[in-house]
Amino acid sequence: MDRLLIKNLSVSIEGKKILDNVSLEIKRGEIAALMGPNGSGKTSLAYAIMGHPNYTVDSGEIIYKNQNILELSPDKRAKLGIFLSFQYPQEIPGVSVSNFLRTAYNNLKGIKVDVMEFLKKINDKMELLNIDKSFSQRHLNDGFSGGEKKKCEILQMAVFEPEIAILDETDSGTDVDALRVIGEGVNKINKNSNSGVLVITHYNRILKYLKPDRVYIMMNGRIVKEGDHRLADEIEEKGYKVIKV
Numbered sequence: 001m002d003r004l005l006i007k008n009l010s011v012s013i014e015g016k017k018i019l020d021n022v023s024l025e026i027k028r029g030e031i032a033a034l035m036g037p038n039g040s041g042k043t044s045l046a047y048a049i050m051g052h053p054n055y056t057v058d059s060g061e062i063i064y065k066n067q068n069i070l071e072l073s074p075d076k077r078a079k080l081g082i083f084l085s086f087q088y089p090q091e092i093p094g095v096s097v098s099n100f101l102r103t104a105y106n107n108l109k110g111i112k113v114d115v116m117e118f119l120k121k122i123n124d125k126m127e128l129l130n131i132d133k134s135f136s137q138r139h140l141n142d143g144f145s146g147g148e149k150k151k152c153e154i155l156q157m158a159v160f161e162p163e164i165a166i167l168d169e170t171d172s173g174t175d176v177d178a179l180r181v182i183g184e185g186v187n188k189i190n191k192n193s194n195s196g197v198l199v200i201t202h203y204n205r206i207l208k209y210l211k212p213d214r215v216y217i218m219m220n221g222r223i224v225k226e227g228d229h230r231l232a233d234e235i236e237e238k239g240y241k242v243i244k245v
């Protein structure tokens with residue numbers, strides 16, 4: 001099946017239980033949203049999926065392409081087509097967006113892409129995402145606003161064309177313009193590349209631009225409710241207090 005399946009996952013950090021029996025799925029071609037208050041465990045789930053060494057999986061499985069990816073290194077998980085954006089991208093001054101993306105792309109695909117061919121790819125993707133042409137020549141994260149960092153991540157996702165993408169708090173610290181670029185961009189990538197996307201968010205601002213096929217609510221490390229896009233609307237209207245646990 002073309003889906004990432006998380007089954008009864010429990011995770012701890014330094015002996016402290018963070019995720020408790022979490023099950024969810026990300027299907028290719030679909031958008032799923034993971035919502036929950038601060039500290040509920042959303043980022044921890046993203047890190048566990050990518051194999052961050054600080055997160056100990058105590059039980060459960062993550063299945064993709066008929067294998068339990070928990071047995072694979074983070075690098076192998078990425079090569080399998082799983083992409084994670086970071087909540088706080090590190091700043092790397094002096095490297096252009098274009099060069100950074102090309103190096104990362106070569107690493108990921110295990111090839112040495114032609115420079116001109118790659119520039120064309122980036123330009124095409126920037127056009128698709130309505131990102132200004134000059135953006136790829138900017139120095140990576142050097143004086144980037146929150147919104148620009150997020151645009152950079154969306155561009156990276158568009159260029160990598162991952163099968164499964166996890167976007168963590170892509171709407172935090174972004175202005176309305178960046179939010180629209182990101183929201184519309186995720187929709188286009190989802191359709192064009194048939195990516196399965198998990199959008200992780202505390203607010204539902206980004207969900208004004210995205211209509212998730214599935215919404216999961218996380219509280220205290222557990223998935224407490226599951227539904228369609230109407231569940232996100234309900235949270236927007238009434239807040240997390242409506243969820244009875």
Ligand SMILES: Nc1ncnc2c1ncn2[C@@H]1O[C@H](COP(=O)(O)OP(=O)(O)O)[C@@H](O)[C@H]1O
Binds near residue numbers: 038040041042
């Ligand atoms: N590196 C860490 N060391 C210890 N506790 C952590 C660490 N990272 C996260 N936690 C704890 O795990 C819980 C979930 O955090 P997190 O996954 O960041 O939540 P969210 O992304 O939903 O805000 C919180 O109680 C947080 O304090």
Ligand SMILES: [Mg+2]
Binds near residue numbers: 043044
């Ligand atoms: Mg978080």
